[in-house]
Amino acid sequence: MKNPDYDSLISPSRRNLMKFAGVGALGAATASLVACSESASAAGTTAAATTPAIDPNAIAIMSANENPYGPSPMAIEAMSKELNNLNRYAYPLTQAFAAKIAEREGVAVEQVLVTNGSSPILAAFSDYVNVKGGEIVTSAITYEGVPRVAEQAGTKVVYMPLTQDLGYDLEAISAAIGPNTGAVYICNPNNPTGRTIEPAKLKAFIEDASSKVPVFIDEAYMDMADDFPAGVMTEFVAAGKPVIVARTFSKIYAMAGQRLGYGIMPADMAMAMRKTGRLSSVNHLGLVAGMASLDDTVYFDDMRLKMIKGREKLIAMANDLGRPYAPNPQGNFIYMDLGMNNQEFADKMLEKGVKVVGSRWSEKPEWTRICVGLDHEIEKCHAAAKQILTAI
Numbered sequence: 001m002k003n004p005d006y007d008s009l010i011s012p013s014r015r016n017l018m019k020f021a022g023v024g025a026l027g028a029a030t031a032s033l034v035a036c037s038e039s040a041s042a043a044g045t046t047a048a049a050t051t052p053a054i055d056p057n058a059i060a061i062m063s064a065n066e067n068p069y070g071p072s073p074m075a076i077e078a079m080s081k082e083l084n085n086l087n088r089y090a091y092p093l094t095q096a097f098a099a100k101i102a103e104r105e106g107v108a109v110e111q112v113l114v115t116n117g118s119s120p121i122l123a124a125f126s127d128y129v130n131v132k133g134g135e136i137v138t139s140a141i142t143y144e145g146v147p148r149v150a151e152q153a154g155t156k157v158v159y160m161p162l163t164q165d166l167g168y169d170l171e172a173i174s175a176a177i178g179p180n181t182g183a184v185y186i187c188n189p190n191n192p193t194g195r196t197i198e199p200a201k202l203k204a205f206i207e208d209a210s211s212k213v214p215v216f217i218d219e220a221y222m223d224m225a226d227d228f229p230a231g232v233m234t235e236f237v238a239a240g241k242p243v244i245v246a247r248t249f250s251k252i253y254a255m256a257g258q259r260l261g262y263g264i265m266p267a268d269m270a271m272a273m274r275k276t277g278r279l280s281s282v283n284h285l286g287l288v289a290g291m292a293s294l295d296d297t298v299y300f301d302d303m304r305l306k307m308i309k310g311r312e313k314l315i316a317m318a319n320d321l322g323r324p325y326a327p328n329p330q331g332n333f334i335y336m337d338l339g340m341n342n343q344e345f346a347d348k349m350l351e352k353g354v355k356v357v358g359s360r361w362s363e364k365p366e367w368t369r370i371c372v373g374l375d376h377e378i379e380k381c382h383a384a385a386k387q388i389l390t391a392i
Contacts (some may be wrong), residue, residue, distance in 0.1 A: 060354045060377035065191070065221075065333055067254035068374045069306055071289060072299040075255070078292035079285045086284055093287040100291060101262050106238045110267040113274065114282050118220060118248040118261030119145055124273040125183070125216055125244060125263075126150040131272075134182020134213070139168055141361050143191040143218060155182070166326040166335070167195045170205045177212055184209050187218040188233075189225050192361060192369035194329025199230045206236055206243060214242040214269070221331035223252040223300075224307045237264045244269065249286070251332065252303050253293045260286035307332045310372030317370075317382045321389055333371035340392050342368040352384035 061068075094114050102109040115121050122145030129136055130153040138147055140159040147157045158181075160172045173184065189196045197205075202217075209215050217233045225231055236243040244265040250256040260282065263270075273279070293299065314334045318325045326335040338345050342365055346358035354377075357369045370381065 054374070054376055056376065057353070059350075060373055060380045062370050062373050062377065062381050063355045063357045064256070065251065065331065065369075065371045066256045067251060067303065067307070067332070068372065068377065069254060069303065071254040071258075072293045072296040074292040074296040074299065075253070075289035078288045082285060082288045088284070090282055090284040090287055093284065093291075094282050097282075097287050097291055098262075100294065101264070104294070105234050105264050107234070107264050108267060111237060111264050111270055113263045113265065113270045113279070114287075115261050115263070115279055116259035116282055116286065117250055118218070118246045118263070120278050120280075121244075121246045121261060121263040121273070122146045122216075122218070123149045124276045124278040125185075126153060126155065127276040127278060128269065128273055129182040129214075130155045131276075132182055135180050136183050136185055137173055137176045137181055138185040139173065139190070141166070141190075141193060141363050142185075143187045143220075145218070146185045146216065156180075162193070165195075166193045168197050170197065170201060174205065174209060177209060181213050183214045183216060185216045185218070187220070188231065189221045189330040191221065191331060192333065192357070193326040193335045194221075194331045194333055195326055196225050196227055196231060196328075196330045199227055202231070202233065203236075206233060206241070210236060210241045210243050214244065216244045216246070218246050220246070220248045220251055222247075224304060224311075224332055225330040227330070228304075234264060237266070240266070242266055242269070249290050249293065252300065252307065253290070254303070255286060255289055255293070258286040258289055259283055260290045307372060310378065313375075313378050314370060314372065317378065317385070320382070321385060323389065333369050335367055335369050337364075338366050338368055338389065340389070341365055345388060348388045349381075349384050352380075352387070354381045354384045356381070 098109050098112040098114050101112045113121060126146050126149035129150060135156040135158050136146065136150050137158045137160065140161050150157050158176055160169055160176055163169050168186065168190065177184065188202065206215050206217070219232065222228055222231055233243065234245050237245055244263055246261065246263040248261040250259070250261070311329060311332060311334065315325070315329070318334060318336050323339065324337040329335065342357070343359040345368060346356050349356050359365065361367070372378070373381065
């Protein structure tokens with residue numbers, strides 16, 4: 001016998017949203033959340049995010065591309081009010097969140113895939129390509145979410161070299177698309193280099209490439225880029241192109257520990273990905289926090305400013321150390337040439353209380369990615385790196 005709740009999860013229509021929203025305590029939970037969001041939105045302001053307490057002896061985590069400043073106060077308040085409803089599955093909240101995203105992005109709710117962070121979307125897309133058949137074309141030195149899962153499933157991944165200044169070579173990627181290509185993956189801004197693609201060039205590339213194969217654009221860090229919102233590529237999804245755009249709440253919204261993300265894509269592709277088995281129910285408090293965060297525009301603007309300032313401090317650090325780095329980084333990190341083995345550097349930094357990335361991208365064994373931290377963490381990182389790098 002088919003489970004009606006499963007049907008509603010598989011096909012998140014507006015009718016199903018209304019059906020779920022009226023179910024007893026679940027409906028009440030959704031209504032209270034909406035009321036909270038509307039009240040906060042009407043106020044138009046929010047208190048500044050609460051920065052975690054400083055422990056000078058704690059490890060400075062400069063490796064995970066997290067937001068060190070903490071989540072939106074509105075998100076924290078919304079989660080605290082929802083604690084008594086955690087005995088319920090999050091289906092109606094998933095539907096409400098999908099509807100909110102659909103309205104923001106100008107797409108149908110059936111085109112929104114809601115997941116625990118954006119990683120499940122990357123994995124589901126890899127499975128989707130594997131089932132359909134064909135290779136994935138992407139760039140060398142990029143985020144591994146799609147390529148790693150694809151290769152584990154037996155899908156061939158074609159890696160095109162970066163340009164001399166560590167940017168995407170769109171001409172080379174375009175030339176690599178052929179009869180055996182199943183999809184293209186682009187992370188913009190790129191992780192770990194932080195480089196972005198000029199919006200007009202990326203749009204021209206997507207227009208051409210999507211006429212041949214599906215194109216996946218990973219926008220995990222676009223919120224922090226100077227090109228935001230011009231660099232957002234959702235217009236192609238709204239226009240009916242075979243384009244997938246993925247976002248996460250782990251970065252600018254500081255929800256890495258709560259896990260929430262979404263992708264927008266053609267409705268048939270979203271349905272196919274739901275059926276891969278990669279996607280579980282989205283966590284309850286993550287949805288609550290995500291909806292509140294979207295309404296907290298003051299927090300968003302504050303985080304953009306803080307991330308940009310933090311990035312500028314990392315650039316100043318690299319300049320002071322005399323180390324080359326990928327130019328014009330646009331995420332919450334820099335990619336820096338150490339002049340020494342990156343794993344050896346990471347080990348020495350950890351001895352000094354700073355955690356950075358070690359041997360993750362084998363193409364450049366003397367480069368590492370360092371992300372934004374709190375001011376005292378960046379200072380600690382700077383001092384430790386200076387001691388290590390001046391000794392080589």
